[in-house]
Amino acid sequence: MADIETIHTVAELRARVRIWRAAGQRVALVPTMGALHAGHVALMQAAHQHAERIVVSIFVNPTQFAPTEDLARYPRTLDADREKAGLAGVDVAFAPDVAEMYPQGFATTVSLDGPALGLETDFRPTHFAGVATVVAKLFSQVAPDVALFGEKDYQQLAVVTRMARDLDLPVKVIGVPTVREPDGLALSSRNVYLSAEERRIAPVLYRALGVAAQAIRSGAPVAEAVESARDDVRSAGFALDYLDARHAETLAPVAGRGDGPLRLLVAARLGATRLIDNIAVPD
Ligand SMILES: Nc1ncnc2c1ncn2[C@@H]1O[C@H](COP(=O)(O)OP(=O)(O)OP(=O)(O)O)[C@@H](O)[C@H]1O
Ligand SMILES: CC(C)(CO)[C@@H](O)C(=O)[O-]
Ligand code: BAL
Incomplete structure (x- = not known):
């Protein structure tokens, strides 16, 4: 067993962090909603490069879910999560x-502009206000030196x-x-919702992004590459929410390659499961 200490209250958490601080130790925070997988473990491993102590928060934050979303069925696996976090050298699970x-x-509530505009916000209008508010609270509660996302x-x-x-x-x-995953699908707690047939189709999302990114690099107009990737995603059976090119840092809309470093972002639904990449x- 690699079980770790689990703290449920802010007061106890602050007391624990105070002891580490008194010993001159740096603290890293890895915020999660649990159902931990290798993607989360990569955050914990990266945290070791920045701090002597690591807190993983495990909290399925209701304020970032719309009433129609999957808050009730979101996977909750605290015992397995504690085991995985312990194996990754985490000190405390804050739950x-x-x-x-x-x-x-x-x-x-934290009010947002800039990178919060468009993309996810067009489909989950209250989502980032919920995320930013709970993350601001976690930053205040843990007072970490670094936080990994x-x-x-x-x-x-x-x-x-x-926001920071x-x-x-x-x-x-x-x-x-x-x-x-080896076939390119981004690990996500929501992948457990996929049927066998949906799981077979899911890697198309990343493949379509890869083709578009290479086409843009080779000189194809951004709008054409993006439109072709949208077609690929739809043809595979996804209902597309968005697939767009944005400035990689500000997430502002871009007209072409000259507008700065670019990032392609996608959200699409396979049956009842919404995937992003x-x-x-x-x-
Ligand atoms: N495949 C991944 N690689 C790297 N980081 C990841 C991966 N999946 C999730 N994370 C990160 O882990 C943190 C916690 O995410 P969360 O608990 O929502 O997991 P998730 O798998 O993204 O779940 P969801 O299905 O809700 O998107 C976030 O910073 C998120 O970006
Ligand atoms: C950052 C976060 C833990 C806030 O609830 C969540 O949005 C997530 O898991 O990505
Ligand atoms: N990983 C982001 C959490 C959410 O989709 O609600």
Whole structure:
């Protein structure tokens, strides 16, 4: 067993972090919603490069789910999560309940602009306000030196990076490359929802992004490459939410390659499962 200490209250968490700080140790935070997989473990492994102590938060944050979304059926696997986090050398799993995170009368939300505009927000209008608010709370609760986020949720990484800068939060936000299945599918807790047939189709998403990124690199107009990737994704049986090229840092819309480093981002649904992915356009 590689079980680890699990803390459920902010007060106990702060007491634990205070002891580490008194010993001069740096602290890393890996925020998650649990159902841990190798993508999360990559964040924990990266955390070791930046800190002596690691906290993984495990909290299925209700405020980032719309009422129609999968909050109720989101996988919850705390015992297995603690085991995996322990094996990855994490010190503490912070697993507050909803009342601890959102006490009676809770009335404050982070308001976002810039990288939060468009893409996910067109389909999940309240999502990033929920994410940013809970991440701001986690930053305040843990007071980490660094916090690690996956590039799989690329817009989320951009939103959190911007928020930390704008609100002068004293934490370095670090992005970690996406961990993939051998066939290219990005690991995601939601992959467990896929039927066998959907799982067979799912890698098309990353393949289509890869083809478009290479085409743009070879000189194809961005709009043409993007349109062709949209066709590939739809033809495979996905219902497409968006597939777009954006500025890699600001996520502002772009007209062409001259507008700066580009990132292609996609969200698409296979049956009841919504998948997201993204890729850098090489220079
Ligand atoms: N395949 C992956 N590679 C790298 N990081 C990942 C991967 N999947 C998730 N992460 C990161 O792990 C952190 C926690 O994500 P979360 O708990 O939502 O897992 P998830 O697998 O992304 O679940 P979901 O299905 O809800 O998207 C986020 O920073 C996310 O970007
Ligand atoms: C960052 C996060 C843990 C906030 O709830 C969540 O959005 C996630 O798991 O990516
Ligand atoms: N990984 C992002 C969490 C969400 O989709 O709600």
